[in-house]
Amino acid sequence: MCSAAMGGEHSHVVDVRSRSMMCTCRPCYLLFTNADAALAYRSVPDRYLRCDAVAISPGQWDDLAIPVGIAFFFTHSSRQQVVAFYPGPAGATESELPLKAWEDIVEANPVLLAAEQDVEAILLRRRGDDITCYLVPIDACYELVGRLRQQWRGFDGGQQAKRELEAFFESVEARAQPA
Ligand SMILES: [Zn+2]
Numbered sequence: 001m002c003s004a005a006m007g008g009e010h011s012h013v014v015d016v017r018s019r020s021m022m023c024t025c026r027p028c029y030l031l032f033t034n035a036d037a038a039l040a041y042r043s044v045p046d047r048y049l050r051c052d053a054v055a056i057s058p059g060q061w062d063d064l065a066i067p068v069g070i071a072f073f074f075t076h077s078s079r080q081q082v083v084a085f086y087p088g089p090a091g092a093t094e095s096e097l098p099l100k101a102w103e104d105i106v107e108a109n110p111v112l113l114a115a116e117q118d119v120e121a122i123l124l125r126r127r128g129d130d131i132t133c134y135l136v137p138i139d140a141c142y143e144l145v146g147r148l149r150q151q152w153r154g155f156d157g158g159q160q161a162k163r164e165l166e167a168f169f170e171s172v173e174a175r176a177q178p179a
Pocket residue numbers: 001002003004024025026027028029
């Protein structure tokens with residue numbers, strides 16, 4: 001964002017209109033942390049929550065019409081709606097979200113409303129009938145998308161993509177606090 005040199009670990013801000021993300025130094029990051037102000041950029045928070053109490057049935061998952069076992073959801077402020085994306089060989093793909101299905105899930109699990117619009121996401125992972133839920137910074141979702149895209153081979157991503165996926169969720173698990 002400014003001309004300061006940055007190390008490997010740094011923060012991000014989201015341009016709320018274009019949805020692009022920018023790397024920031026700490027002083028720039030702190031300019032955009034006020035969630036109540038009408039700002040063109042929003043700093044991406046660094047909290048990770050594991051939402052163990054969230055109950056989503058396999059049937060509810062199917063109603064979300066997500067074609068793969070991973071998806072993230074966030075409130076897109078300039079569109080005034082919740083949007084859903086999933087990772088794939090072409091990067092993040094937006095899924096046409098059946099809003100009623102999502103609203104039913106949120107009504108039963110109000111902790112999902114805790115995600116800050118534009119900058120935090122609800123990350124869901126389905127394995128068999130087991131669906132786990134995290135609240136994560138939006139940049140973590142794009143990190144996952146980027147890691148999978150780089151390693152994706154063939155129809156289902158291949159072994160290397162699966163290893164990236166496991167490594168990503170291990171790091172999320174290690175950082176996550178109980179919601
Ligand atoms: Zn800066």
